[in-house]
Amino acid sequence: MTVSDPVIEDVIATISRSATEIRQGLIGRRGTVDEENPSGETQVEADVWADDLLAERLAAIDGVGQYASEERAEIHDCGGDPDTESDTYAVALDPLDGSSNLKSNNSMGTIFGVYDAALPASGEAIVAAGYILYGPITTMVLATDETVSEYELTGGERTLVQRDVTLPDDPDVYGFGGRVPNWPDDFEAYAREIESELKLRYGGAMIGDVNQVLTYGGVFAYPGLEDRPEGKLRLQFEGNPIGYIIERAGGRSSNGQQSLLTVAPGELHDRTPVHVGNTALIERLEDRIE
16 A cells, blocks of 8 residues: 555655564563653563664654654654644654563564644544554554555565455454453443453453454453553553554444544543444443443
8 A cells, every 4th residue: 555645654664664673673672671661661671672763763754743652751852843734743652562472472563653733632633553563474554544454564575465454244352451350340241241242362462452353353442440440551652543443444443432533632641441343342332331
């Protein structure tokens, strides 16, 4: 898929070319560092390394005015204002989603959103979003206003596998995050219905779980919890990009009441409940959640 805007294409190409290097660079960077990210989570060496690598490369692109990531507290000003300059964009990403899986050598990924507005921004300002999955094969799912496409990534190149990716009509899998004792009663009741209908697929990295849903149909959720009603996932770096991808693929996203893309942005590192999947399953969830 060719993106008509050269800045957006340059961003996508830079991230996809970096993916092979990031995957190889995970070797030897599985340990933690003596620091926390702005959300209070322990960082691993690979988190910091991947963030620095992507920040340097994306900030160097003419037309990228802001760079922000889950791993840094402040927005990096790259020059130019996405709110006033039509050819300037903001890039927000999670350099290594599921980096806690490094210790056990399980799947993880990179999530990114390109916003046509200054951060923090509504998901309605996204013009392209994608994720890279470091699975047995390194793949990228890319969504624009035209379509959703899947690529295989190798040697710095991307090869189209499928264009016009859509969620299957007949859902098959589900994955729900958070400790079950901390689920609110209304979400737990919904979960008990779903677990009697679909197959469990949950691996501890949202990218892997969402990719299962996109491949087989179903629902992924990391709900608000009794001890964390705001949820765990970050709106700018995870909720908005994943919501954009799933909605472009014919599904729905929700924070429990409305599309993730319509949630008003607050602080850069705001958290949100995330529910994505086939439309009927998300509508059913919204009906159950008070």
